[in-house]
Amino acid sequence: MSEDKSITVDVLVIGGGTAGPMAAIKAKQANPQLRVLLLEKAHVKRSGAISMGMDGLNNAVVPGHATPEQYVREITVANDGIVNQHTLMAYARNSYPMIEELDRWGVKFEKDETGDYAVKKVHHVGTYVLPMPEGHDIKKVLYRQLRKHGVEISNRLVATRLFKDKDGRIAGAAAIDSRTAEFHVVRAKSVILCTGAAGRLGLPASGYLFGTYENPTNAGDGYSMAYHAGAELSGIECFQINPLIKDYNGPSCAYVTGPFGGYTANALGQRFIECDYWSGQMMLEFYNELAGGKGPVFLKLDHLADETLTKIEDILHANERPSRGRFHAGRGTDYRAQAVEMHISEIGLCSGHSASGVWVDEHARTTVPGLYAAGDLACVPHNYMLGAFVYGKLAGEDAARYCAEQQPGEIATADIVAERERVLAPLSRTEGLSPNQVEYKLRRMVNDYLQPPKVTKKMELGLARFAEIAADLQRIVARNPHELMRANEVSFILDCAEMAARASLYRTESRWGLYHYRLDHPERNDTDWFVHVQLHKGEDGAMRCFKRAVEPYIIEVGEHERDAYSRLRIHQHEVAA
């Protein structure tokens, strides 16, 4: 066995996509003396959910268009009341300063002819959409700042587990190099997890393992690492499911086409979505329309003027998913003549879009001392890309303060030895299963047993199948470092699958529309379930769920407002009937 690579830093940031670079930059700004290492599984220049840029913000709280109080109120309603408003408020208050800072850094937001942000009203309540028609350069801008601030970067390293010291404080992480299979130990006073969504959980309807909505590099690494470190996770039963272009599996970008007059329609060309948010409620309406006689569902643009469509194509084909135009061309779809068929995505875990993540407070602290989480991974409902930047900043600044007061923790040698053995085992086997076979089977089972509407017995069967696959992990063979990375990702995905099933079984009601729609518990039950469902690794090493009370609201959602919003929505039992 070769010598381990070892490095000691103050702050270790795992994940170089959106939140991670911001966390690293902010830690360094807070204290330039700190040694900050940004560890990335791919390459920081082009990684994460916004590797090809982003076409807009859909939750920009810009003065004159929305207030932080209004935003907190609306996300509280959108997430059916199960929120920690302190975390939402921290986002909302930091949202506009973050936009201004990104602007100074060179991120291009749409402005009117007088240089004011061109915030668009897309929904009936709230005005939060700020387009970024030239948003393809955003990773370049982040990279420029990383370089200017002297953040150390390690690309192509896959973090596999976190280490703690004997007092339970975070002490570092293990990682493998996906090109050489070298085993790395990074000692750090604090660790910030920014590993994105668990995007390779469900299998896309195409059956193509890498045809996921999320960047498939995001296999749920952080969910698994936080879990094994003993951190609380929250809202895991609130799955991510998105309305997407069928087969292509890319976003329909209603909030790009919306300001131009495009919309989602049923086969009759009629709009059908009653709910105003990209939420589980909306997904339930989508699901019902797809399954009903007026389906399937389309993105309707053919009524728009040619100049408008050219503009939309320029934005959509330059940002986020530039291969979209190629997909449409292959099928002979022209926005001018045909509506685009849509579908619903495979399930995933993601707080950026729904609410499933690692539990954090308004400083991005998890329940493990020294461990932070930010971005799609951290449970701050519906916080999207701008939320990743804001929580990256909060995490980086708080981690810098934390480091100033801490001595480095000691990692037990036995822990390092055991982890090296565990992650490298597939390389030493000569016979067994290939990583992608096991992954395919696991993710097919996720579809079969966990895709909503959820059914108790099916989820129990799913857990039994997952346990069998857990045994199969001991038979996976990796022929090279690349396959070793995939083999380790299968174990992340398996952890996420088990978490998704157990959290869903625990909450015996329905909530968040399709995200947690249980056929055998179809009603919302506020008496017993107006609580967060938390999940963690118990003292005995087994997965355990428990209730955590919802913190008293800091922004009251008045009776009148709740009524006004709920009148914009349709009730679950009416739709499901």
Place this chain on the structure above:
Amino acid sequence: MSTAWVSGSLPVSVDADKCIADKGCTICVDVCPLDVLEIDATSGKAVMRYDECWYCLPCEQDCPTGAIHVDIPYLLR
């Protein structure tokens, strides 16, 4: 199943005449989030090694000579 040589229709194709990997370019290999490309030791040109493409296109867009073309994977077309 995941290794490229089994499949007959790979999403990423490289025009060897345009590829300048033999002059020290590794841009496409660097920017791929799934790490599916590599420089072939014999030819000195970029090749698709793993059939795990997300069709996200940095390889094609960042290539300084326009040597790369990405097709939508057959299963999705």
Place this chain on the structure above:
Amino acid sequence: MSIFLICCADMSTSDPVLARILARLHDPDDTVRSLAVAALADIATDDEVPLFVTALQDESAAVRARAAQVLADYLNASSIVALHRALSDPIAAVRFAAAQSLSELKDPIFATQLLDYLGSASGFAKAGLLRALRELRAEAAAHPATLALQENDADVRREAIGVLGYLKFATALPALSALAISDPDRVVRKAAVGSLVMGRESVAIPALIQALTDEDWEVREEAAIVLGKLRAIQSVPALLQVLEDAYWQVRVKAVRSLGLIGASDAVAALLVVARAPLSNLRKEAATALGLIGDLAALQVLQHLLDDEDADVRKSARTALEQIKHRCP
């Protein structure tokens, strides 16, 4: 390696990665030099800017374009000198890259330098400099930008509008109003109309009203939007005319603006729009009727509660709430 040592005696380095890149900057093959420029940009500090400036004078356009592009990350007084020179490069790709990099400037201290160049610049270079000045919002740019509104080059006029708009330079409103209604270029007219949103006083309103009948529908659309943002009540009769526009996109914006203005004179016309075949128009009409808050709209809005389009139903529900709230 010996060439590198001679050429870059002041750039001596112990970093082997940097040393290798520096050597490649002098490779006889321009592809290698271009790659070296890109690689250097990943790891350079401001100390290496002279190397990029040198590369910007390379005999190969590919190398020059790459250098112009990466200088966006290394903007300082000396790189701006070089990028300004590159705005007049014989090769378009180099010129465009230089203009793009200059437009990344954010620090107002560079405005003086750009303004120095502006006096003698023309055509592409002048448009590029104005584009770079826009974000810097330097008061001193207002005068040259106002003069540039009269230039023959449409791109120059367009960028000059941007400079004045970002400064919210109200003194230029008469000149901008004139462009809004009479510039031969549609892009310039549209930008000028958009810039008139800064006119809190009513000086720009007549031009905006006239722009509602522009031959280009996107100019008309922009004028309708701006009049709503300005809450220009005197434009209501003209906006009512726009409800007959050939483009529904323009009609939608007029309806929205009538609502924002709270034009009670528009209720009868909006009740007609509320029965339009296109659902986007019905939706916008319902919203506008809610904002105006006239009881005369109740019956039509009640009817829209059963519209086939969910967004129309939602707008009607919201509008009815607003009217009931205002007229209990």
